Amino acid sequence: MSEQPAQPSLGANARVMLVSQVARYIIQFGAVAVLSRILTPADFGVYALVSAVVVIGSVFSDLGLTLSAIRAPELSHRQWSGLFWVNTALGGVLMVAVMALASPIAALMHNPSLTTYLVAVATVFLLGGASAQYRVALIRAGRYQALGLAEVVAPVLGVVVTLVVAIFIRGPWPLVIQQIAWAAFLLALSALAARRVPQRPRRGSGVRSLVTTGGALGLPLLIESLSNALAPLALGRTQPAAAVGAFSQASNIGNIVHLALGDSLTRVVVPAMSKAEGDEAFVRALHTARAAYVFSVGVLVMAVGGLAVPVVTILLGGNWLELTPRLLSIWAVGSFFQGVAFVLYWPLVGRGLARLQLRIDTPVRVLFILAVLVGAQVGVEFVAWMFLATAALRAIAYLAFVPRALGIGDLSYVRAAMPSLMAPPLVFAATRATTRLLADAPAVVQGLAGAGAMAVVVLMCSVVSPTVRADLRSTRNLVADVVGLGAGRA
Template identity: 30%
Template sequence: MRSGDGLGGKAARGGIIAISGQLARSIVQASSIVVLARLLEPSAFGYVAMVVAITGFGEVLRELGLSKAAVQATTLTKGQRDNLFWMSTGLGILLSGIVFLAAPSIAGFYEEPVLEEITRWIAVTFALNGIGAQFRASIQRELRFTANAVIDIAGPTLGLLVAVTMALGGASYWALVGQQLTVAVVVNIGLMLVGGWFPRLPHRGEHMRDLVVYGANLLGAQSLWYASSNIDTILVGARLGPTAAGMYNRVFQLMKLPITQLNNPAMRVALPVLSRLREDGPRYRAFLVRGQAVLLHLVVPVLALAGALAGPLIEVVLGPAWLPAVSTFTALAVAGLFQAASFVANWIFMSSGQTGAQLRLALVTRPLVIVAVIVGSFWGMVGVAVGYAVSMTALWPLSLWWAGRASGIDIGVLFGNALRAIVAHVLAAGMAAGAVALISAAHPLYDLAIGVFVMLAALGLEALCWRRLRDDLRGVIGVRSLLRSRPA
């Protein structure tokens, strides 16, 4: 068997393991959203979200793009790995100290004194994540998908148990702080235990420039991405207070659930595999096209239906107290559709080493996202979400074009994949929403059931009439054989 076929087999098995593991993690995270929304008041979520929206930027700085640099490198010596470990660990400890000292300033910015202690406890996670970063990179680089999946399930599961226990004991927002600390401790201890290596002292003779340049470019792009993706929570918290911030945060997390739970494992499989295939143009393009189609036809229908049935979904998942956030959620679901359609551009940038082009794209586009959200904030929480949705829609074709120009890849097929998925699933979701409006069952759970049934029926009808869509859906069902197949 050729080495390429062996890599395809590993990718197929890795994709199945990663998606299965992420499905389990999705269940845990969905349970966290549902259960904690009923145990804690919106302001509790708002307090923690207001802190994390700012301190999370430190997590981007702490990462410095070094993990992705290690994963995508064609070769990585033990000495380089050791040096990357000490760089990540040192940055993590440094940022823990900076965030700890910045706690009074963060509390003062929001004019919420309780945020000071929350910030100091959250600061601990930077040091923990810095220590574990290169262990995770090694596991991903070695395509050890099972170990990665087990760790990523164990952390959130134990974190949820701690949060529920503390919430039942009346701990309020401290339950959410305890959840974050537990996840960080469990995940990073797990990474170190299964990493399979022990860091030695730093090595002066190792060539680190290419890794650091790759990471620095990626850091710039990720910093701009983070700022543009979290300015909404900061604005809602600063202008409308912790209760509104909590509502916005919960519906935003609900929207992100299908995106993160499917894109993250897809990235963990795609980046190391595409990085190894980048010298083999036909196989690289074949994997890219098929991987994008599978991801889109898993994420887009969920977001389309969720946005179309936002009312009954919010009532069932979060409870009646969260219904004021329905319009906000609908707008965010639209943003999620186009955000998911843009992910393949990041695969191209990172796997081909074009992080400089990725940074230049971010320099052009991410300030526009920030401006759109700031303008939208004058119309409250819904305006913020609409501004975010408009900007994500505009960024989708631009990011694909930019990635194609930088890498020399014809993005026409990738654009067609995404457009076909969005049109098909949004149309089916619209039919589902119309059916629910006409029938209107006595309970929101019945409305959701009707909506799912009608959407599946509509999608089946579309597939019968639309050959390209039918081929895409066959590809999702036969993902293993697609990953193993050789391009013509």
């Protein structure tokens, strides 16, 4: 018997996903704030190499199957079971492969200690592969609260285990164990919430088309993951572990707003766009998503970049101030450009135009990979600048080609978006100036002053530009719907 995905309201979906994602990242960074004061930058540098392998392997263990299953109009229990075994098998193969290759990888990185860490963390692939379709089942059933609870409780339990381990063991081990514990708890909680038992694996389960679709959707993610994970791996061969740790923490903080809010919006916006009836409704949904992204993710990530010094001081402590703030400022600007393209990624997926995304992304990602391979010899700051440059190039390519493919005109989208897109760079300039003016003040005072500067810039932009005012109203209405205060509002 086939099941169709449940369709709860946009606000209900977004509310649960937003709360769970924000809570998850708050927990994660709370743990990082504690561990950064216990462990050294070099410990985080070694773990960055382990994490890079996990990032690459996680994409291989999924290959777009979860997104393919979520988007499928109907999904029988037999198909779901087939996908469960495919995901689990991929995870198991990757676990064995990483264990077998742990020693060669460690030798390539000139760090023999990596071997034991990689062997241990390889279990994450099997755990993640087994949990993927349980989370799909929860999404398709519209049980976002259960999924959100699992995605919050799992990292909480993982953090508890990590902090206990950190009391007795120093070095990268607490970070490695956190990754394993998180994956194990997420599998257990998702399986309990889904209340499903997969059928025995069998041929002819009807998943071939879903696997093919997943491959098309997963290939861009694979290229993106490879390009992102390559940086710490390349740097690990040529740069000190402490510098790699600073680079890793800067990129993690620079991506946090994008990941916490952007991933939540993706889970809601892509299905909404795919169901938009008529071009007018589709364009309206696109502009609403763009406005919401700019005045949430865009403004906040640029504020983090401008306030890099107090942010690093508060989150990581004074031991990280030598290099991390400079890297964070650069990475935050690159994350903003990533977001400009990310808004147009949503309609590409919603309209099933993954091939266009691949044609745009592949040259840019290849360029970044080449830049990283060369730049790793120069230093971590050069690689951060290359990330910013290629992210800007990707944003320009998306603005140039995607609106035309979507049939919304070559310049109309850009003209409509440009006034609001100017607000985040102005926020960056204002918060950075505030930090410099208050260089001798405590970090908390700098942060509060920067938040005030951010609010003033957004207010001034709304006074000057009618387009910004309209986008702020659209964002306010969407936020009101998400938090349950604006049901029925357009």
